[in-house]
Amino acid sequence: MDARLATAVQCMQAGRLTEAERLCRAILAAAPNDAPATHLLGFVAYKAGRPRDAIDLIGKAIALDETNADCHFNMGLALLAAGRPAEAATHFARATALKPAYAAGVENLVSLIMARANEAMAQGQIEAAIAGFGQAAALKPDFAEAHGNLGVALMAQGRPVEAAAAYRQAIAIKPTMVPVYRNLGRCLVVQGDVLGAIELARRALEIEPTDDIKIFFVRSVRSLPSPAAAARELAAFRPLLARALAEGWGKPSDLAQLAAELVKPQPARDDALLLAHLTTTPVGDLALERWLTDERRRLLMDGDGTDETLTFACALAQQCFINEYVFAEDEDETRRVAELRDVVAAGRAAGALQIATLAAYVPLHRLPNARALLDRDWPEPVRAVLAQQVQEPREEADDRARIPALTAVADPVSRAVRDQYEEMPYPRWVRLPLADAPLPIDQHMRARFPHAPLRPVGRAGGADILVAGCGTGRHPIESARRYAGAHVLAVDLSLGSLAYARRKTRELALANVAYAQADLLELGGIERRFDVIECAGVLHHLADPWAGWRILLSLLRPNGLMFIGLYSRRARAAVRRARDFIAERGLGPSAADIRRFRQELIARDKADPLKPVTRMADFCTTSNCRDLLFHVQEHQVEIAEIKAFLAANRLTFIGFELDPAVEQNYRRRFPRDAAMVDLDGWDAFEADNPLTFANMYQFWVQKP
Numbered sequence: 001m002d003a004r005l006a007t008a009v010q011c012m013q014a015g016r017l018t019e020a021e022r023l024c025r026a027i028l029a030a031a032p033n034d035a036p037a038t039h040l041l042g043f044v045a046y047k048a049g050r051p052r053d054a055i056d057l058i059g060k061a062i063a064l065d066e067t068n069a070d071c072h073f074n075m076g077l078a079l080l081a082a083g084r085p086a087e088a089a090t091h092f093a094r095a096t097a098l099k100p101a102y103a104a105g106v107e108n109l110v111s112l113i114m115a116r117a118n119e120a121m122a123q124g125q126i127e128a129a130i131a132g133f134g135q136a137a138a139l140k141p142d143f144a145e146a147h148g149n150l151g152v153a154l155m156a157q158g159r160p161v162e163a164a165a166a167y168r169q170a171i172a173i174k175p176t177m178v179p180v181y182r183n184l185g186r187c188l189v190v191q192g193d194v195l196g197a198i199e200l201a202r203r204a205l206e207i208e209p210t211d212d213i214k215i216f217f218v219r220s221v222r223s224l225p226s227p228a229a230a231a232r233e234l235a236a237f238r239p240l241l242a243r244a245l246a247e248g249w250g251k252p253s254d255l256a257q258l259a260a261e262l263v264k265p266q267p268a269r270d271d272a273l274l275l276a277h278l279t280t281t282p283v284g285d286l287a288l289e290r291w292l293t294d295e296r297r298r299l300l301m302d303g304d305g306t307d308e309t310l311t312f313a314c315a316l317a318q319q320c321f322i323n324e325y326v327f328a329e330d331e332d333e334t335r336r337v338a339e340l341r342d343v344v345a346a347g348r349a350a351g352a353l354q355i356a357t358l359a360a361y362v363p364l365h366r367l368p369n370a371r372a373l374l375d376r377d378w379p380e381p382v383r384a385v386l387a388q389q390v391q392e393p394r395e396e397a398d399d400r401a402r403i404p405a406l407t408a409v410a411d412p413v414s415r416a417v418r419d420q421y422e423e424m425p426y427p428r429w430v431r432l433p434l435a436d437a438p439l440p441i442d443q444h445m446r447a448r449f450p451h452a453p454l455r456p457v458g459r460a461g462g463a464d465i466l467v468a469g470c471g472t473g474r475h476p477i478e479s480a481r482r483y484a485g486a487h488v489l490a491v492d493l494s495l496g497s498l499a500y501a502r503r504k505t506r507e508l509a510l511a512n513v514a515y516a517q518a519d520l521l522e523l524g525g526i527e528r529r530f531d532v533i534e535c536a537g538v539l540h541h542l543a544d545p546w547a548g549w550r551i552l553l554s555l556l557r558p559n560g561l562m563f564i565g566l567y568s569r570r571a572r573a574a575v576r577r578a579r580d581f582i583a584e585r586g587l588g589p590s591a592a593d594i595r596r597f598r599q600e601l602i603a604r605d606k607a608d609p610l611k612p613v614t615r616m617a618d619f620c621t622t623s624n625c626r627d628l629l630f631h632v633q634e635h636q637v638e639i640a641e642i643k644a645f646l647a648a649n650r651l652t653f654i655g656f657e658l659d660p661a662v663e664q665n666y667r668r669r670f671p672r673d674a675a676m677v678d679l680d681g682w683d684a685f686e687a688d689n690p691l692t693f694a695n696m697y698q699f700w701v702q703k704p
C-alpha cells in the first residue's frame, strides 16, 4: 500500500478526516484512477456526513474495481445514509458474495438499525421509526419482524393501507406471527373490512389461541356495522362464537346480536350457540325473544321432557333471571306458575324440570324454602340455576351488611335514585371479558390517545382511582384490571348494586377494589384525593349534573384524569318520545308495567315513532328498560354545554371513547383535527350522525 494511503487510513481511523482527505487528494492528483484512494476519499466523505459525495466517489472506485468487497460494503453504508436502502441492499449482497465474512457485518447492521428504530418508536419519533424499520426490511427482505414493526409505525401515523401491506409481508414470511394477524385485522377494521378482520382472527386462533387474539376476535365482531347483513357469511363461525361466549373471550353483549342472527332462522333447543347466549347475556333480538317466550310457555304447559329439554330449560331459566323476567306471560301461565310455586314451596318433591321451569318465571331465592333446594342432589344444569338464583343472592344479602357507609344519603333526588337502584340494581352482568395486560395509566392513555394533549399523571406505583356511581361493579372491576397497580375506591348509592359488585369482585379474586356506600354529592368532605375519577352514566341522574361534576373535580389531583359519561340530547330523541308516552299513559316503573309497555311497543308498526327504542340495547331487560325509559331523574346534555363546562373549569379535552370506525369517519371529515379534540367538529359530526353518541358521550378530560 502506498505509504501516503496508509497514513490517510490512520488519520481517518483517528477521526482526523480533513487530513485524511488532503492525503487522498494528493494521491489522486498524481494518479486520478487510483481505486483505493478514491474509495478511501469516498469513505471519508461518508464519515464526514456527506453521503452523496461518498456515493459518487465509492461508485467510481467500484467502476475501477468491481470485485472489491469493502467498496461494496461501504457503498451500502453510504446509500443507507442517503435514504436509499434498496440499493444499499444490493451492494451489501455483493459484498457478502465476494467476502462471506460480511454476512455477519450486515446482520449486526440490521440489528443496530432495528434497535434504533424501536427506540425511536418508544419515544414517539414515528417518522424516524418508519425510516429505520423500512431500512431493516429492505436490507433483510425476509426479516418478518422488520415488516411487522414497520406496519405498527405506519399505523401509528394513520397510514392503514401501507401498514396493511407491511403486515401482509410479515405474515407471508412468517405465518406463525400471531400478533401480526391482530395488527393487520385492526387495519382492516379501520378500512371497513370487518369480515376480513374476523377471518384473520380465525386463522390466528388456529395457529395459537392467545388471549390477545380471542379479545381481538370479539372486538372485530363488535365492529360489524350490521350483524344481520353479515350473518350469512359468518355462518361458519358459529362454533367459534359459541366458544367465545361460553369461555368469556369478550363482553357477551358484544357477541349477542350476531349470535341471535345466526340462531334465529332455525332456533333449536340443543343449539350450543343459543345455550351459550342464554346463559351469558340478555337476548336483545325481538324475534328470538318471541320464540323463547313461546318455548317457555310450552315447557310450563307440557311439563315433561328429556335431558336435552332440561339443559335448555335451565339455560332459559338463567336467561330469564338475567333479564329479570322481562318476557310476556299470559293468564294461563300465571295460574300454572302459582301452582308450581305451591308445589315447590310446600317442599313436595319437585323434579329437576319443574324447578328449572319455575326458575324461568320467578327467581328461586324468593321462594320461602329456597335454601332447602341447595341440600338436594341435582343434575349439573340445575345446580348452575341454583347457584345463580339461590346461592349468589344469598351471598349478596350477607354482603350488604359488610359494606361501609362513607357518607350520608340526604339529598331527595339521591334518595329517589337510590331507591330505584335498590329495587333494580343495574346492570345485571354475568361475565367479564378477558383483559388486556395491565399498563400504567400514562402508558395506557398514550396508547389509547396517541395525538391527544396529554400530560403524565405520573403515578408509576399505581394510580388512586375513584369510580363514582359504580353500579354493579363491572366498571370498577374493568378499571382495576386495566391499570397496573391501581387502587380503586368504588362508591354508589345502592347497597344492592354494591353487594352484587362485591360478590363479583370476590369471584374474580381482585384485591385492589374497595366498595363503600356514598352519595357523590357528599364526597367533598372526604380527605382522599385521586389521580383518576371515572363517572359514567351517573351525573345525568343528579338534580344538577354540573354541580356533581364540580364536586368530583375537587377530589382530583393536579394533572388527574377524569372519565365522564353523559346522555346526549340528540341521541335520545326517541327516548324522550317514549318517556312522554309513559307519562301520558300513567305507567309506573314496576316490572309488570315495564313488561306491558314493552309488549305494546313490540306490537307496533315498524314506522311508529316509538319503535326505535325497541332496538336499543337496554330495551331487553327489566332493570335496563327501567334505566333507559322509566328513570326517576334524567338530564340530557349537548356538546356545547360540555365545552362550556370544560372552559369554565380549565379542563383539557383528551378524547371520546368510540368505535374505531366512527373515529375513522370523523378523521375523514376533519383531517386537520389529528388529535380529534375539536368539540365544535364533533358537534357538527353529531348533527349529521345523531346516533353517534347513542351510548352516551363518553370522554376523558384532564385537570390542569
Ligand SMILES: C[S@@+](CC[C@H](N)C(=O)[O-])C[C@H]1O[C@@H](n2cnc3c(N)ncnc32)[C@H](O)[C@@H]1O
Residues within 6 Å of the ligand: 414, 417, 418, 421, 426, 427, 468, 469, 470, 471, 472, 474, 475, 491, 492, 493, 494, 497, 518, 519, 520, 521, 535, 536, 537, 538, 541, 542, 627
Ligand atoms: C346507570 S348506573 C351506571 C353504573 C356504572 N357506572 C356503569 O356504567 O355500569 C348509575 C349508577 O349511579 C348511581 N348513582 C346515581 N346517583 C348517584 C349519586 N349521587 N352518588 C353515587 N352514586 C349515584 C346509581 O345508584 C347507579 O348505580
